[in-house]
Every structure is written in C-alpha cells, then in structure tokens.
Amino acid sequence: MFDRLRAFHRPATVAAALRLATAERRAGGRGAFVAGGTDLVVQGDGSLRWVVDLSLLPLRYVRRRGAGGGWTIGSTTTMADLERSAALRRFADGVLCDAAATAGSPQIRNRGTIGGNLANASPACDLAPPLLALDASAVIAGGAAGARKAAGGRRTVALERFFRGPGRPALNGGLLVEIVIPAPPVPRGGRAAWAFQKLGRLQSDIAVVNAAAGVIVGSDCRCRWARIAIGAAGPTPLRARRAEALLVGRPFDRDAAQAAAARAAGETRPVSDVRATADYRREMSRVLVGRALDECLERMGRDPWASW
Amino acid sequence: MSGASPPSPPSRRAVVGRRVRKVDGFKLVTGRTAFTDDIALPGLLVGRILASPHAHARIRDIDTRRAKALPGVHAVLTWKDVPRVPHTTAGQAWPEPSPYDTYLLDSKVRFVGDRVAAVAAETRAVAEEALRLIEVDWEVLPPVLDMEHAMDPGTAVIHDEPDATGIRDAARNLAGDIHTHIGDVEAGFRESDLILEREYRTPRQQHAMLEPHIVICWLDADNRLVIRTSTQIPFHVRRQVAMILRIPVSRIRVIKPRIGGGFGGKQEMVLEDLCAALTLASGRPVKLEYSRHEEFFMARTRHPQILRLRMGVKRDGTIVAHHMRVLAATGAYGSHCTTVQGNTGSKVLPLYRAPHLRFDCDVVYLTTPQAGAFRGYGCPQGYFAQESLVDEIAHELGMDPIAFRLKNAIRQGDVDELSAQLGEGKKGLPRTIRSCGLPECLEKGAAAIGWKEQRNGGVRRPGRLLRGVGVATTMQGSGIAGVDFAGAFLKANEDGSFNLQVGATDLGTGSDTVLAQIAAETLGVSLDKILIYSSDTDFTPFDVGAYASSTTIISGGAVKKAAEKVRDDMCCFAAQLLDAPPEDLVCRDNRVFAPGGKSVSMAEVAVHALYKEKTQVMEGASHFNTDSPPPFCATFAEVEVDTETGRVRPVHLVTAVDLGVAINPMQAEGQAEGAVAQGLGYALAEELVLDGRGRPANANFCDYKIFTAKDMPKLTTILVETEEPLGPFGAKSIAEVGINGVAPAVANAAFDATGLRFRRLPIRPDAVLAALGGRR
Amino acid sequence: MGELVIRATVNGAPRRWTVAPGDLLLDVLRREGYWGVKNGCETGECGACAVLLDGEPVNSCLVFAAQADGRRIETVEGVAAGDRLDPVQEAFLDHGGVQCGYCTPAMILVTRALLARTPRPTEDEVREALSGVFCRCTGFKKPVEAVLAAAARLADARPAAPPAGRKPARKAAAR
C-alpha cells in the first residue's frame, strides 16, 4: 500500500521532527507525520514518499499545569492512556476518559493518539466535543505559519478555530505538540459538571453523533458558564453557542436543558450519508445534548434549585 | 449469562452426544499453518483483478500492452485471451439448476466490481500498477438497479449474449421464475374469516466470513494443476474449472485446507477459475484473493427480496390459505437464483399445514453485486415475512402467538407435499415428518424468555425505553433430498487407529469433529483413534460439499456405513483371535469383546490382519437420502426500544432447536449461537448499500456493521433432542435453521414493545423513530 | 528504496529484519513465518491481525514495521510451551470458543492481555476486551465463557494469592 514510501524517520525531539519534515518538503514529494497510524494507514495514501514518526517524541504525558491550574496533554498520549488516567478521571467528571473509552476497539485505543485524533480533523472524532467543552487549545510547533515567526516558534490555537473543515486542521504543516486545558472558572461555592454522549449504530462505532456539555453554576444556582459541543453534525466538530447563551444567566434545570438541546440541534449542519440521514443526525443532536445536560444536572445533585 | 441446558446423552454412547473438543482445535489455537494462505511457495505471483467501475458497460476495446510491458508482470488476461464457456459459479451438483450465464472473462460487465481483466505479477504493488496501465474503451450502458422495474419494457437487457443457457427470459431480465401450489388459494380465501395481506422487504446481506476468498494455484511436478482454495465445494470446483478451462478433470487436484468461515459464500467458485487461468498463462504459482473491500461486493450476497404475503384464517385461528409472492434480485448473474428462491417457498410455507398454499416468484437480473448461497438459503427472507404476518394475524384474532403457531404447525406424521413440487432444479420429493420437537421447543423457549411475564402486548406505553418479547418458529432441511450424496473411506492402522477420509468440507463448522465422533462411536474406539482428513480431490472420496445443512446427515451417514463395514471386518479378524463367532462380538473402549468377557485390543486385531492375514482393513461407503428431515426451531427475542433514538437493542435471544440427536452438543450450540449473531445483524444492521450508479457505499467493516462481543445480547440455547430415523444416531442438522427466526422474532418483539410493525430489514433507527413519531 | 533494519523481540527471541519503509507489521510477521497473525480486513476493524506490542494488543495491519523497532512482540505462536497449551488455549477448546479458528489467535492474545491486567474480569470487561476481535462464527457466547473459565483456572493455579490481593481487581471491575 505504501510502496512509494522511501523514508521513515524516527526523530527523538520535536525540533528534529520539524527539521526532517522541512527538509523533506523542500526536497519535494508528499509526506506526513504519523503517530498511532490508525487514521493514516487506513486512509492508505499510496503517494506518500516520506513519513516522520512521532512515537519516539517525549510527548506522551498528562500533566497538571503549573500556575493557574488545568492540564496539558502531550500529543502522542494514546486513547488508552486517557481512558486509564486516574488523574483525568477525577477532572471534569472524567469526561475525557469517557470519550476516549468509546473510541474504536481496545487495539485502536492502544495506538490512536489524542494528537492524531485532532489532527485528522474528522467531524466525528470523539475527543473534540469534550475538549471543546473544556475550552482547550492546541499548541503547534513549526509549520508555514510558525515558520514566519522564529524557527521552532510555537503558537496556541483555540480548538474551536483548529478545525477548518473535514480533514483540514489549522496546522499548516506544523506539529501538534500538546493540548492545553485551562482550569474551569468555577466560582467559590459554585458547582460544575461535564458529560459526554455518543450514539453509534452498534456499541463500538464511529459516532453517528456525539456531544459533550459542561456547565458551571454559581452559588445562586444560576448558570455562569456553559459549553455545548457536537460532533458529526457538521463539517467540523462545533460549539452550539446560541444554546450555550440560552443557559447562561438562568437557573439550570431540566427545562433549561431541554430548551438548550432543542436550540443546539438548530445550530447543527449535518449531512446525509450511509451512516445516517441529516434529519436523524439533527434530531440525535437534540437528544444527545439533552442527555448530556441531564447528566450534568444529575451530577450536580439533581435539581440545584431544590437545595437553594 | 444463563447457560444452555445440554440434554444428557444416552449413557451407553461413549463419543456421540459428548461435548468433545474440536479434533482440529490444536492447530487453530496454536496458530500453526492451517489456512489457504499459510504456505510459502517459491516464485509465488500475486494476482489482481481489474474491477469494473461501471454497473453496465461493454468493452469496445481493451489494450494491455503497457501492462504486459511492465517489469515483473507475468500474465495479463482479458476476454480475448481465455476460452468462452458459459457456466454457473454456483456450487451445485451436476447438472446445476442455475443458468449458464457467466464467463471467465467477458467483453461485457454487468455490475460495479465485475471482472474486466486479471494480472499476475511479482508483487501486489506491481500487479496493481499493471491494472492502472490497462486501457479500456468503454461503451457505458444504462444500469438496472431497481428490481421492481427490471422487467419493465424498454429496460436495458443485462444478458443479451446469445450463448447463455437456462435463463428464463433474458429479454425481460428474468433469470428464473417459480409458480407452484397445492389446493386452491382463492377458494381458501373465500372460506376465510380474516385475510391479511402485507409486504416485506429484505436487504442484501454479505457473508463477511473472517477469511475472505483466497486461492493459490500451481503446477506440480507432473504438470498437474493444483488448486489450494478456501471453498465449501472442492469437487464442484474441480469439475467447473475443468469445464471452463477445457482441461480434463484428471489434470486438476483441489485441496481444501482449514477454512475461515463460509456461510454459503464459499459454496461457489469465485476465484478458482481465474487463478488457475493465471497459473496456466504464467507457468508460475499464483495467489488470488479478495481484499475485505472487494469481498463485500465482488463475492456474493444474500438475495434481496420483496415479499407480498396474503393469508386467510378462520376465526378459531386455523390457517386456510396462504399465497406468497416473491420478487427477488439475483444481481448480475443467476447463481443459485431459482434454488434459493424455491426454498423461500418450499421450506417456509409448509411449516403451517394449510390446505391451500401458493407460491409465485420471479427472480430478476440487476446490474448489482451477485447474490448466491447464504446460510438459510432463502429461508431467512421467507420466515421474516411469514412469521411477522402470522404474529400480526394472531394479534388481530386476539390469540397468543405461541398458541396460534402450535395450532397450525406441521407435526410428526405429516407429509409436506409442497416440497415435492419444489425440488432443486427438478421435481422434488415429498417430505415426511418423522421427528418433530417443535412443541417442546416452543414450550422450553417460552419458559426461558419469560414469555408470560415479559409480554407487553403491543401497546405503546409512556417512557423512554420500551421492552417487548417476540417469537418465531422455523424449519430448514437436512441435505437436499435425492441430490446430495457423500462418500467416506476408512482404513485401520496397526496401533488401532483409523484413517478416515471424507470429501465433506469442514469450513469451521466442526464437521470433521462430528464425523470423527460418528466413526469412533460406530467402531467402539476413542476419538483420538480417528485421524480424519478432509478434503483433497486426489485422496478423499467425492462429497457434494458443505451446504444445505447436509454434512452431519449425509456425510455422517456415509461415515457411519463405512465404519460399520470396517467394524464388521475387524470383528471377523478378532473372531479368529477370540475364537468366537464374529456376529457375537462387541466393539467398545478400543477393544473387541467376546460374550464371555474375553477381549483383544483393536491394535492387536489390526496387527493380526495386517501381518498375519496380509489384509489391509479398509472400506468405503456412499450415502444419500430421499428425504430431507427438517430441524425445527423456536426463536424468542426480548428487545428494548429507545424511543428517543429509535435504536432497537436485543436484550435476550433464546434458540430452542430440535436438531434430532446432537452428535456434539457444544458444537451444535455454537452453530445456533453463531446463527443468532448473523441473524441479529440481518435484523438490525447489515445491508450492503449501493448508490445511484450501483457503486457500493459501505464496502468495509467501518460502515457495514456486524455484531461484536459488546453488541451481543444474552443468549440461551436449548437443544431439544428427537430421534430422526434417517439420520446417523438420530441426528438431523443445526447449521442453518437458527438464523431463520431471529429477524422476525426481533420484529415481533419490537411490535410487542411499541405496537408498531416493522416490515423492512434491517430495522433502522431512523425508520423506528419516524414510525414512533407518526404515532405520537 | 531505502531499506531499514529493525530489531524486535518476538515471543522472547531477538529478531532482526530488513524491511521497506512502507511495510506494515502484519505483512512482515506473516512473511517471517508467524502465520498465526491473520489478515481479515487491513483497515483496523476486524482485529484478526492483533498481536501484543509491549504487552498491549494492537492491530498489526495499522502498525508500520519500522515502528516495532526496539519493541517486544507476542504472537499466538509464543503462547503454548511446545505442545503444552496455555490455560487460555485449553479453555477456548474446552468451551467451544473456536469454530473456524480464523479469529482465534487474536482472541487468545487479547485474552492474555486482559488477564494480565485484570485477573478476575467481569463479563462486561471480557466483552469489552473481545470487542475488537470480530468473529463471524460463534456469537461470542462461548469465547466469553472460555475467557471467564481461563481466568478462573489461572486464579486457581496462582500459588495461594492472599484473599486481599484479589479484592482491588474486583472493585475495579465493578466500576
């Protein structure tokens, strides 16, 4: 399948990886980074001439961020690492672990990485919704945009702007180094909850639709902050901003959740394909967002009003 | 997980009825070379097929010069290079009842994926590069994709070649048709108190056996053509390849190693002819295999059908008349076209003893992937329709669906006359029911599913998750009456072991184990004394192959006969040693016993025969049946319907099956359970989808979903044993019957949960949601 | 074409292979005689090609051979000790977990990885572990029973594990 491949580089540092990629690009010929290969090999682009393997880079980590809290996750951290990370399980209701645990089969999760999942920029990728619901950003090294700045310079792109279209990440040839998740702005006395929902045709499947929600309420039980993200319901994973706006400032309860879910469905732009019709996807966006928000409510201790 | 309840086998049997390990299990769990591809041949070339990008087109011209010039290419074949011999790829006994409408390579293509050319080259990469260099001048013809319009006047004619034979009406794209009846259905309808007429649709399901089709061919030292292939029908392959390539049968040897599943998809000569042609053209060993992608649309599928059923009943629930009309698509070629569809009538309608039955069926050509044999062979379609309709009628009459079925079902002593009308390609034989455990299947299955407690009654209750239970009763056959036959050969070795050679084709079903058990039981030896070998056309006797649920009963019958002869021979020699009349001797525990208790070991007898009497004890036998005793099955499903997503989730499936006597209950359960998994896919997920130009839209495991370990519900398998006089040790069959009832049981359970009928498979969530919405 | 030399440990034995940059591990293993590694789809779905890479199951059809350099590979050929079958293999035979056997090598390997991590798995955990290995023959009931039986056999064989030692595994299972 990859018969034209003539170079397989295995650098040990990000700088070396970028240097090798730059040199190969100058020499001409198509090439790619590869991490777990679970997307790249399946896509089977026989025209590839070179590959820069990222598996030896020291990017397989989940770290607490120093000052302001939050987390950084190295791009070659596997789905299985995320699924089993005890630290992440305790963070944001384990929403990232839950999402990672639904991706493919155990063998796929042992290879597939967070970097590959995002860089592949599939609208259905399972890590995008929870990461969008956590305001995550991507740290990118090198690439056309980076090259204009200092060599080896890094830029940080909010995940929402990272997805430009199906298969079109905002990398410009750069290397996704890590994902940064800021500390959620939970006020004193407030509560926060996150949830992930996925619907496939059978148990283990690419998402027909997936969704994540994150909600923060103040001590007054009013919603202070809301994130609703939906996958496979448009050309990119998307944030349902109007639905979020509907929640913020109001008491967070079932009715609000259902209203937001309905509005979120209206913000999707699904297509019909062999997996599902556009109408079905739109309707499922409503159902899944509703379920995710319900789960958030439940996690906050059911009806926050009751305890107010 | 509730376990199966294995019936206790008659205690006097030492091997038959026992849950013994597979005789070929060791090599499979250790990963030793077992399958077609597990050999290294020096000089092996890789074959690749140029697949048609068009659903329907003529090849005006084809230029292979650049491909041939590519270094590493050893053969390029197009229709210009090979003999033109009309044939069928269906693996059926000669003369095959399927039309001869297929060519090794042709100047016309009839579906996306049809053969255009084939290449053999040093590597896959070179072969694929060569395919890209083949230039084809196409005359694109209109595709014919809709079976309801295939026979319309003015539709493009798919088989306009003059030399095809056996096509019913090529000008109308009609591959075959069947019209048969007993009684007079119209009179029956006039007598009926209630008549329901409903339409059902079933999809193009693909076998998706884990090992795709693969063949390796080479010329041996004597210049004979050796075909090592993953097939269910080695002897038919030998005959077909000989005919297609115009070489004598004696020049061909077909070897069937272990097979990675078949399910009917390998009851067909799919790649052997082309691989053999490439070997002859290149003089080199060639491997030809389908990738998974190709397997989905270049191999075979189940026939999609539209079924229109009309049933008339008396108020008391007696079925008076049943008229089944079927429109089926065989795709581009007519392999198995009338026989599969014949089964839709002959193995389905007679389940209920109505005096008036009528079956009308048209099978049309389409420019779509080829249909063929697939576990159940026409029955899953027919039973989905019939068992859904029967359920609906029972509901209309306010009768319990089980009671309704029991009232009407065929029973022991009945003679099914419709089968006599519908044989394989000719008049068949009437079917006498000599054993029938269906009432017990229904009773035990109902208890296992909790029929009384779990039934919801077909009313829509509030709530997000709705549960319901459903039932379906089905039957199948055990071999094709008067057609299927098999040979077996046994010889004794000096250590008391026996070589058993059979042409029967274990494709993962465990038939080698079952046949070895039959031999061991008959000879009174332990299973490890039977060295079974299957199958190699040079060394094993003829067998029609593994299909039509025939192996246990037909091949098993041959093995039993051969073993009885060998046992008698052994007794004759033992008689000399024991000084007792041979007819008084008993074989058991690897010994031969005289009435007084004196005994000699089988090994002693064999040594005596060989070295003293200079005689090799060896016997062969053939076997066939003039009747095909049906196994019966009651399938129960409990499902949960998510009213928000429309997903129907199976919760519990119960299969209670009358298989005669279970030679190996563990393997029998495994057959039933595997059938349920495939049946659930058929019911809820599996369909090969074609786009508007006939191209497959989901030819991969990512979008053609099959059930995994996580999707499978709780399974309960209940073996209901009856004593079938025609079967070895009372056995019937088990391989197919279990798939038939799954889809209707699931659909009936979905009705029980929601009050909605689903008449189209697979039952897709969006359709369920739409139906639920319509009711809201 | 630049060829690469890679070194890996396969079933405990060091191996040195010359591969092309585009070679996939599945093809190299089969080429090198590890016939137990099966090809069922080449797109990562069916799991027939599963091997253990540093103890964890992966689909070898999606791994570049070059990526296996310096790593530990286990295939089904390494599971039995000569003719002596491993308890997992025994259990698959005794419980009818094998039909055609095409998925069996992968089933056995993912089971070994599961039991190494979770010695007493729940049925759900077993189903999760097997979910990446397609089987068209068995309906999974018997393979699942085989895995549970193998777990029980191995636990019994383990020299007198203190009862407390088992509890955490159970708890994890209940999660």
Ligand SMILES: Cc1cc2nc3c(=O)[nH]c(=O)nc-3n(C[C@H](O)[C@H](O)[C@H](O)COP(=O)(O)OP(=O)(O)OC[C@H]3O[C@@H](n4cnc5c(N)ncnc54)[C@H](O)[C@@H]3O)c2cc1C
């Ligand atoms: C059978 C199967 C099932 C799957 N199921 C799911 C599922 O349920 N949910 C889901 O979300 N995904 C699923 N996937 C897709 C895939 O496994 C994931 O997207 C995975 O996370 C990809 O990671 P990888 O490391 O394997 O990527 P690779 O294949 O190595 O790379 C993917 C792409 O990203 C680029 N890339 C990788 N890393 C970087 C980096 N650090 N910087 C820049 N570019 C980079 C590569 O060049 C390539 O273009 C499935 C795949 C398979 C084969």
Ligand code: FES
């Ligand atoms: S062959 Fe690798 S997953 Fe199917």
Ligand code: FES
């Ligand atoms: S036993 Fe045949 S695929 Fe599993």
